[in-house]
Amino acid sequence: MNNKENPELYALRHSTAHLLAAALKNIWPNIVFGIGPVIENGFYYDVYFDDDTKITEDDFSRIESEMNKLVKADLAYEQYFLSLKDAEKWAETTNQRFKLELIKDLKNFGTTEFKKLTSSEIETFAETDFNLERISFYRCGDFEDLCRGPHVRKTSEITAFKLTKVSGAYWRGDINNPQMQRIYGVSFSNKSDLQNYLKMIEESKLRDHRKLGVELDLFVFSDLVGSGLPLFTPRGTVLREEVSKLSNDLRLRNNYQKVSIPHITKKDLYETSGHWAKFGEELFLVKSQETSDQLVLKPMNCPHHTQIFDSKPRSYKDLPLRYLETTTVYRDEKSGELGGLNRVRSITQDDSHVFCRQDAIDQEIDFLLSCAKKLYDTVDMKLRIRLSYRDESDNYLGSKELWDVSQKQLKQAVVNNSLDFIEQDGEAAFYGPKIDFMATDALGREHQVATIQLDFVQPERFNLKFTNEKGESERPVMIHSALLGSIERFLSVYIEHTAGKFPVWSAPEQIRIMTINQEKETLDFANSLMSQAFDLGLRVSADFDSESVSKKIRKSQMLKIPYSIVIGDKEITSGKVQPRIREDLKNDNQKDILLPAEDFLKAVKTEAEQRLKLTSL
Numbered sequence: 001m002n003n004k005e006n007p008e009l010y011a012l013r014h015s016t017a018h019l020l021a022a023a024l025k026n027i028w029p030n031i032v033f034g035i036g037p038v039i040e041n042g043f044y045y046d047v048y049f050d051d052d053t054k055i056t057e058d059d060f061s062r063i064e065s066e067m068n069k070l071v072k073a074d075l076a077y078e079q080y081f082l083s084l085k086d087a088e089k090w091a092e093t094t095n096q097r098f099k100l101e102l103i104k105d106l107k108n109f110g111t112t113e114f115k116k117l118t119s120s121e122i123e124t125f126a127e128t129d130f131n132l133e134r135i136s137f138y139r140c141g142d143f144e145d146l147c148r149g150p151h152v153r154k155t156s157e158i159t160a161f162k163l164t165k166v167s168g169a170y171w172r173g174d175i176n177n178p179q180m181q182r183i184y185g186v187s188f189s190n191k192s193d194l195q196n197y198l199k200m201i202e203e204s205k206l207r208d209h210r211k212l213g214v215e216l217d218l219f220v221f222s223d224l225v226g227s228g229l230p231l232f233t234p235r236g237t238v239l240r241e242e243v244s245k246l247s248n249d250l251r252l253r254n255n256y257q258k259v260s261i262p263h264i265t266k267k268d269l270y271e272t273s274g275h276w277a278k279f280g281e282e283l284f285l286v287k288s289q290e291t292s293d294q295l296v297l298k299p300m301n302c303p304h305h306t307q308i309f310d311s312k313p314r315s316y317k318d319l320p321l322r323y324l325e326t327t328t329v330y331r332d333e334k335s336g337e338l339g340g341l342n343r344v345r346s347i348t349q350d351d352s353h354v355f356c357r358q359d360a361i362d363q364e365i366d367f368l369l370s371c372a373k374k375l376y377d378t379v380d381m382k383l384r385i386r387l388s389y390r391d392e393s394d395n396y397l398g399s400k401e402l403w404d405v406s407q408k409q410l411k412q413a414v415v416n417n418s419l420d421f422i423e424q425d426g427e428a429a430f431y432g433p434k435i436d437f438m439a440t441d442a443l444g445r446e447h448q449v450a451t452i453q454l455d456f457v458q459p460e461r462f463n464l465k466f467t468n469e470k471g472e473s474e475r476p477v478m479i480h481s482a483l484l485g486s487i488e489r490f491l492s493v494y495i496e497h498t499a500g501k502f503p504v505w506s507a508p509e510q511i512r513i514m515t516i517n518q519e520k521e522t523l524d525f526a527n528s529l530m531s532q533a534f535d536l537g538l539r540v541s542a543d544f545d546s547e548s549v550s551k552k553i554r555k556s557q558m559l560k561i562p563y564s565i566v567i568g569d570k571e572i573t574s575g576k577v578q579p580r581i582r583e584d585l586k587n588d589n590q591k592d593i594l595l596p597a598e599d600f601l602k603a604v605k606t607e608a609e610q611r612l613k614l615t616s617l
C-alpha cells in the first residue's frame with residue numbers, strides 16, 4: 001500500500017525520519033543533512049560529513065539506542081515558520097548548506113535561476129509546494145529541520161522501527177555533486193507488524209531475483225557490455241518469450257496486428273511528440289558518419305507507431321487500428337538507480353497502440369482490462385487499479401478540459417468493470433491519464449506492472465486524422481497499453497513471486513530425463529522418449545551422465561524443474577514412467593504415480609497449452 005493512502009502511517013514514518021536525524025545529530029554534531037523523505041514501508045535520510053566519517057551497519061545499534069532515548073524522552077514535534085530570509089540565515093548559521101540550496105531554489109521559483117525540485121525535495125516544504133512567503137520548520141528537542149510535515153505529536157508514539165541499510169547517493173542525483181550516505185529504515189505502528197515485515201524481508205532475500213537468476217541460469221551482466229544491460233541465457237530467454245507470448249496471445253485474438261520499427265530515429269520525431277523537451281536528458285544519442293542527422297536510441301515506441309498510422313489516408317471504416325509490438329527501448333537511467341532486472345537501460349515492452357474514435361474508447365479499454373485480469377490471474381497475482389491523474393502543475397500537454405474528460409472516461413471504465421481502485425494526482429504521463437495496474441506478489445508486496453494510457457495529445461501534435469462517415473476530417477484517440485510493462489521488471493517480480501518455481505507453461509525446462517545406467521537399451525528408450533516430447537513441443541533435457549541417480553535428481557531439484565523421470569529396466573519393460581512432480585505443483589496429498597509414457601507427455605502438453613497452475617496427473 002502506498003504510504004499516502006494511510007495518512008497516519010505516513011506521518012509516523014515521516015516522524016521516524018526526523019527521529020533518525022535527531023539521533024545522528026546527537027552522535028555526530030557536525031553532520032550535514034540532505035533530505036529525508038518517506039518511502040514504501042519506511043524512510044531514508046541523506047547525510048554528509050566534511051571529514052572521512054563513514055556510517056556502516058555496525059553503527060546501527062548505537063544509532064537505534066540513541067533514537068530509543070529520544071522516544072523515551074517523549075519529545076514534542078513542534079511546527080514553526082520562518083521567512084525566506086531567516087530560513088537562509090538558519091541554514092548558514094547551522095552549516096546546513098544542502099538545505100540552503102533548497103531554500104534558495106524556492107526563493108528563485110519562477111525565475112530562470114530556479115532548479116526544479118523533485119517530489120522528495122518538495123516534501124521539505126510546508127503548507128503548499130511553493131510558499132514564497134515563509135517556510136515551515138519542525139522542532140524535536142534540540143533538532144530543527146525545514147519540513148512541511150505532517151508528524152505525530154510526540155516521539156513516544158514511535159514504537160516499532162529498525163534501520164536496514166546504508167548506501168551511497170549523489171546529492172540531487174547528480175554525479176557531479178557530493179556523494180552522500182543514505183541511511184534507510186522502516187517504521188510501523190506496532191511491533192507485530194514490524195516483526196512480520198522483517199520476516200518477509202528474510203524470505204525476500206531467499207527469493208531475490210538476482211540470486212535466483214544465477215542459480216537457475218537465467219540472465220547475466222557483463223562489465224564489457226555495460227551496467228543495466230542484461231544478457232538472457234537460453235533458459236532465461238525461454239522464460240522471457242513465454243510471458244511475452246501470453247501477453248501477445250491475449251491481444252492478437254482481438255485483431256491486434258504486429259508491427260516492427262527500428263531502434264533508432266531522428267530526434268525530430270521526439271521533438272514533435274514532446275518527449276524531447278520532457279526526457280531529452282534520458283536519451284542515448286547516436287552519431288551518424290554518413291549524415292548530419294542527430295539520431296537517438298528510441299526510448300519509447302508510440303511516436304513511431306503514429307507514423308505507421310499516418311502513412312496513408314485512413315477512413316472510419318479502418319478504425320480501430322490496433323498495433324502490437326514487443327520490442328526494446330533504451331533509457332539512460334542513473335547508475336545508482338540500476339538494480340538487477342528491476343531497473344535497466346534496455347527495457348523490453350509488450351507495447352500496443354490503438355487508434356480509434358472517441359465513441360470506441362470504452363469498448364477498447366474494457367477489452368484491455370479483461371486482458372490484464374486474465375494475465376495476472378494466470379500468473380496468480382492479485383490486481384488492483386491506480387487511476388493516475390494530472391496535478392495542477394504545468395508538466396502536462398493538452399488542455400485541462402480534455403484531461404478532465406479523459407480522466408472521467410478512465411474512471412468510468414474501471415467502475416464498470418467492478419475493479420478495486422484508488423485515485424492519485426501527479427502520476428499521469430505528460431500526454432494523458434493512466435490506469436496503472438498494481439500486482440501483489442506471494443510476499444504481499446505491491447508492484448506497478450501493466451498500464452493503459454489515454455492520449456489525445458500525440459494525435460494532435462502529429463496531426464493524425466481520418467475521414468468520418470460524413471466525409472469530414474476527424475482526430476483519432478490513441479490508447480497506449482502494456483500488459484507486462486517492462487518485461488525485465490516484470491520478470492524480476494515474477495521470479496521472486498514464484499521463488500523460481502515456474503509453472504509448466506513458463507518453465508525453461510519442463511521435463512528432465514535421467515538414466516540409471518549408460519547401457520544402449522536404456523539410452524535408446526530415453527532418447528525415444530525425448531524425441532516424442534520434442535514432437536509435442538515440450539522443453540525436455542537429458543542427464544545421461546555416469547553420476548549416481550541421487551545426484552542427478554538433486555541437480556534437477558536445484559533447477560526447480562517441474563518433472564523428473566528416471567529410466568531403468570522397469571520403465572523399459574513396462575513402457576510406463578513414474579514422474580517426480582515438484583512439490584508445489586502437486587494437488588492435495590498427491591503421490592507420484594505410474595502411467596504410460598505417452599499419456600504423461602500428452603498431459604504435460606495440455607498443462608503447458610492451458611497454462612495450468614497445478615499438475616493434471
